[in-house]
Amino acid sequence: MTPEAILKNTQSEMQKALDHTLHEFSTIHTGKASPAMVENVTVEVYGSNMRLMEVAAITTPDSRTISIQPWDxxxxxxxxxxxxxxxxxxxxxxxxxxxxxxxxxxxGERRKEMVKMASSLCENGRVGIRAARQEAMTALKQASKDKEISEDEQKRGEKEVQTLTDDFVKKIDQSFKDKEAELLKV
Known part of the structure; x- marks a missing residue:
């Protein structure tokens, strides 16, 4: 596997971790209604468990209300x-x-609880990014060991993976700071 392919795959995995974290942040409400707050709630209907978004239309008629209209x-x-x-x-x-x-x-207490939840989600995102980093480093070492790439290419690839990791961790941390400010704003 070439260093470019490894990097591309790593970037894709890190982007997935970031996107997932941002989606999870959207489910933590701040007093402003959003369909994302309830769309993944599991509903037991028709003898199986389904996500709410699969059994109902979810709207927000105003900023303080969520309206759910089941199709059945x-x-x-x-x-x-x-x-x-x-x-x-x-x-x-x-x-x-x-x-x-x-x-x-x-x-105020509920807001602090939500900040803790967001912090936990942020850490999960960082773990996902570090897992992608570890996978890339292992792949680079293996490619070097198998003589598919030179040692210089391995070192260069490792630096690029680390730069990518730092960038994605910064993005997640910034998103967390924004969410924290949003949650604590009265």
Whole structure:
């Protein structure tokens, strides 16, 4: 495997880790409603577990409310129960064929809990990036050992992988700082 191919693969893996972390950040709410907050809640319907986004239309009629409209009336109660038990701090209300989830005001304590959650997600992202880095370093060493690349190419590749790692860790850290500021802003 060439150093370029290893680098391209590593960059792709690191980008996946970053994207996943950013998506996870979007599920932590700050008092502003977003469909991402509930779309991955697991609902037990039709004898199996499905994600909420697969059984209902999710909208935000205003910045403090999430509206969920299941495509099947039979999914109304299971959806309500799934949201209640998901640990999101939401209290769903059934109105006709729609479930309304007003977002509660965030207390200082709840905001700090959410910052801790975001910090944990940030660390998971960093772990994903470091795992991609380790994989690349191992691949470079193996290619050098198998005489596919020279020792100079290996060293150059390792420097590039480290630069890539530093860049992605900075991006995740900056995203965390932004999310932290957003969460703590009253």
């Amino acid at each position: 009336k039979g999914a109304l109660k299971p959806t309500e129960k799934a949201i209640q038990t998901a640990g999101l701090g939401l209290n769903p209300i059934i109105r006709g064929n729609t479930i309304i989830c007003p977002l509660p005001e965030l207390s």
